[in-house]
Amino acid sequence: MSEAAAKAAEAESVLIREDEGGIARLTMNRPKQRNSLSEELMRAMTAEFEAIAADAAVRAVVLAGAGPAFCAGHDLKELTAARSSADRGRAFFAETMQLCSTLMQAIVNCPKPVIARVHGIATAAGCQLVASCDLAIAADEAKFAAPGVNIGLFCSTPMVALSRNVTRKHAMEMLLTGEMVSAARAYEMGLVNRVVTAGALDAEVNALANLIASKSALTVSIGKKAFYEQLEKPLADAYAYASEVMVTNMLARDAEEGIGAFIEKRDPKWEDR
Known part of the structure; x- marks a missing residue:
């Protein structure tokens, strides 16, 4: 064309x-x-x-x-x-x-x-x-x-x-x-x-x-979904749900890398996983 x-x-x-x-x-x-x-x-x-x-x-x-x-x-x-x-x-x-x-x-x-x-x-x-x-x-x-x-x-x-x-x-x-x-x-x-x-x-x-x-695409996607999900829940249910999301997020490679980079005072290298 x-x-x-x-x-x-x-x-x-x-x-x-x-x-x-x-x-x-x-x-x-x-x-x-x-x-x-x-x-x-x-x-x-x-x-x-x-x-x-x-x-x-x-x-x-x-x-x-x-x-x-x-x-x-x-x-x-x-x-x-x-x-x-x-x-x-x-x-x-x-x-x-x-x-x-x-x-x-x-x-x-x-x-x-x-x-x-x-x-x-x-x-x-x-x-x-x-x-x-x-x-x-x-x-x-x-x-x-x-x-x-x-x-x-x-x-x-x-x-x-x-x-x-x-x-x-x-x-x-x-x-x-x-x-x-x-x-x-x-x-x-x-x-x-x-x-x-x-x-x-x-x-x-x-x-x-x-x-x-510039952020971890995985972390952003987890956060966006969790934001809208918790809005529709009663307070106690919202905290229970968000806590489980945090646990899952902590086990992600990007969370491990991001926290490590913060402690080591360097820029993180995201893998989006």
Whole structure:
């Protein structure tokens, strides 16, 4: 394939993947639609996250959006078109919500940390994406919202991820008012980790991704899984579970190497095992 043909094919793809230095960068590529989550895009993203989960070369993931926005949520035109079917769209709506739920869980279940690179707007299912990622860095002009209430469609599925990231009062305020939240406010609420200027966004995201990629991939994957597992458990059960994870982790080669390197005052050499 010629370079021109390759570029044309990439331009037509709803999702672009670029790997470099152990970091996989996934870019939602529907700029004219503000990267709204069409059925095709959600299937492509889920497949890519599942592939990345099994790819030993990838140590961290960056999720970004092409064009003027991160993600504007579900593709409302696609959903509306389904109303012409005999069941008024019920089957398609159910399939769409299942696809969305599967995608969000694929991000959480991916053993590689996922960083959202947020610019423009992240609304409805787009805000859900940010909340589902492990970390998020936003440009200072970015805005967030769960605006379903404004169009008669409460953001019930975005609520699942949102309510697990910010306090109940903050989540309810976003869900009940549908109003836009600034990047600075999103930071105060705990929805994003850092807010930087638009010009510094890529550098900040890359620095964080590279820092994570420098750690033991085994240790990071153990920690990510344990983090989400213990959150859903009662306190005593969470400690019992986390203690067993620590024991298993201590028996790993990388823990032995890391502790030895610390004691010997040298840099560790990770083997990811």
